[in-house]
Amino acid sequence: MEKYHAVHEEDVSSFDLPSTHRLPTVSAAQVLEDLDDDLSRHVSTGIKRLDEALSSDDTVDTSGSKRSGGILRGQVTEVWGPPGTGKTALGIQLVASALREGQGAVWIAPIRSAGKDFRRLPHLVALLCRPAAATIPTSTALVVIDSLSALVNHAFPKAPDGPSLSAKRLQALQYIVGALQKLAATRNCAVVVLSQCATKMQSERSPTLIPSINAGVWEQGVSTRVVLFRDWVWKDGSPSSVSFAGVQKLDGKAEPDTMQSAAAFRVEAAGLIGVHYDTSQPSILLSRSPRTKRKLAEAGLEVPDSEDDEEYGWEREDDAALPGMPPQWQGSEDLLLGTQAESDDEDGDGSGGDGGDKDDEAEEVEDQNG
Numbered sequence: 001m002e003k004y005h006a007v008h009e010e011d012v013s014s015f016d017l018p019s020t021h022r023l024p025t026v027s028a029a030q031v032l033e034d035l036d037d038d039l040s041r042h043v044s045t046g047i048k049r050l051d052e053a054l055s056s057d058d059t060v061d062t063s064g065s066k067r068s069g070g071i072l073r074g075q076v077t078e079v080w081g082p083p084g085t086g087k088t089a090l091g092i093q094l095v096a097s098a099l100r101e102g103q104g105a106v107w108i109a110p111i112r113s114a115g116k117d118f119r120r121l122p123h124l125v126a127l128l129c130r131p132a133a134a135t136i137p138t139s140t141a142l143v144v145i146d147s148l149s150a151l152v153n154h155a156f157p158k159a160p161d162g163p164s165l166s167a168k169r170l171q172a173l174q175y176i177v178g179a180l181q182k183l184a185a186t187r188n189c190a191v192v193v194l195s196q197c198a199t200k201m202q203s204e205r206s207p208t209l210i211p212s213i214n215a216g217v218w219e220q221g222v223s224t225r226v227v228l229f230r231d232w233v234w235k236d237g238s239p240s241s242v243s244f245a246g247v248q249k250l251d252g253k254a255e256p257d258t259m260q261s262a263a264a265f266r267v268e269a270a271g272l273i274g275v276h277y278d279t280s281q282p283s284i285l286l287s288r289s290p291r292t293k294r295k296l297a298e299a300g301l302e303v304p305d306s307e308d309d310e311e312y313g314w315e316r317e318d319d320a321a322l323p324g325m326p327p328q329w330q331g332s333e334d335l336l337l338g339t340q341a342e343s344d345d346e347d348g349d350g351s352g353g354d355g356g357d358k359d360d361e362a363e364e365v366e367d368q369n370g
Contacts, residue, residue, distance in 0.1 A: 041072060041073055042054070042055070042069045042070035042071060042072055042073065042190075043070045043071045043073065043094050043097055043098050043141060043142050043190050044069075044070040044094075044097040045070050045071065045090060045093060045094060045097070045245075045272070046093040046096075046097060046271050046272040047245065047263050047265045047272055047274045048274055049263035049264075049274060050070075050226075050245050050247075050263040050265070050274075051069045051070045052069060053246075053247045053250075053261055053263060054069050054070055054071060054072070054224065054226075054247060054250065055069025055070075070094075070097070071094060071142075071190045071192060071224070072190065072223075072224065072251070073141060073184070073188055073189055073190045074184050074185055074188055074189070074190070075184055075190065075191070075223040075224060075251075076177065076180045076181055076184055076191045076193065076221060076222050076223055076224075077190060077191065077192045077193070077222070077223065077224040077225070077226065078192075078193045078195060078211065078222045078224070078225045078226070079091070079192060079193070079194050079195070079225075079226045079227075079228065080194075080195045080196065080197055080211040080212070080225070080226075080227060080228070081197060081227055081228030081229055082196075082197050082209060082228075082229065082230075083196070084230070085228035085229055085230055085243050086228055086243045086245075086265070086267050086272070087194045087228055088146065088194065089267045089271075089272060090194075090228070090245070090272065091107070091144045091146065091192060091194055092271075093271050093272045094142055094144065094190075094192060095107060095142060095144060096271065098141045098142040101141070103139060103140070103141030103142070104137050104139040104140040104141060104142075105140065105141065105142040105143075105144070106135070106136050106137075106140055106142070106143045106144070107144045107146070108124065108127065108143065108144065108145045108146065109145075109146040109147060110124075110146075110147055110150070110151060120151070120154075120155070121151040121152060121154070121155040121172070122155075124145070124148070124151060124176075125172075125175070125176065125179070128176070128179040128180065128183060129179055131183065131187075136183075136187065138187070140187055140189050141188075141189050141190065142189060142190050142192065143183065143184075143187075143189055143190070143191045143192070144192045144194065145180075145191070145192070145193045145194065146194045147194065147195075147196075148176075148193050148194070148195055148213070149195040149196050149211075149212035149213050150196065152169070152172065152173065152176075152213060153212065155172070156168060156169035156172060169215075170215055170217060173213065173215050173217050173218050174217040174221075177217060177218055177220075177221030177222070178221065180193070180221065181221055193222075195211055195212050195213055196212045197209045197210065197211060197212055198210055198211070198212045198214070211225075222249065223249070223251055223252050224247070224249055224250055224251065225247075225248045225249040226245055226246070226247055226248070227245070227246050227248050228243060228244065228245050229243070229244050229246075230242070230243050230244070231244055233264060233275070233277040234277060235275070235276075235277045240275075240277070242264045242265065242266055242275045242277070243264070243265055243266065243267065244262040244263065244264055244265075245262060245263050245265065246261065246262035246263075247261070264276075264277055
């Protein structure tokens, strides 16, 4: 061994066998116990019912009482919904909850600063790949990324320009969601992505709203998904417009009763305030069952050159609201042909009279010649 070290010098990167390991061995039970004892695993949303819905069933201490939950740290959570439902307000509430606990929070949004455009997707990718200590400190418990779907759709629009653009979009999404997962795991922080929605057209049913980013690689990378929407509820005997937050996916598992367990809240100056409403009278949206389209023949209308099995989107009660057909409703040709027909008849009568005069003149000429 001494001869080996004399030739190759001392190997400082390895350890002798009798020495201790680089990291002390910890049993899995000890790790789970330490995780259960950590009260800062979640970032509260400010809505008690939503925090309970975001808490898994195993978040129960020895006394049997369920702890206050929220957005779980170490995972990627997506919050999506139509405009005006409170996505930005929910993100601000999460930041306030993290700061209240003495933790750090980072908000990433596309901005325009000092004449430079920082609203490009490469800027976000560079920030996520090599996060600097000044950008994302080590004490960060929450990272909120706003308008990610807008950056992705701007860089890779959903246009039929060939398979190359679609493949590049999937590669970019896979790279971004992988970077978000690494950031959440290595920094032990909750990564919350605020995204918009898109309309999905369905042949058998009415159009529905879906997340703007709905690729399979993105679906696998997102551990928790929360949907926000607005609806009318009954409170003190009168309808009231509030926002709802429903958990569609929790810890990688889809939640079947998303709409029924949705939490109602209102956005006020002090933050998000939970709303208690009369559950015996369900809301209009939650109690509405999807309606299927009816056959064209059942609607009592007919489109030229259409097949019998073609479907139409109008209901029976919509027929009464249709305006009456105009006098010439079959087409503009009827108007032209109608006026032209009358003129042709008049011209025909006149031309017939002229023809008779010419015949008389011809008979007179024959008589003179004769």
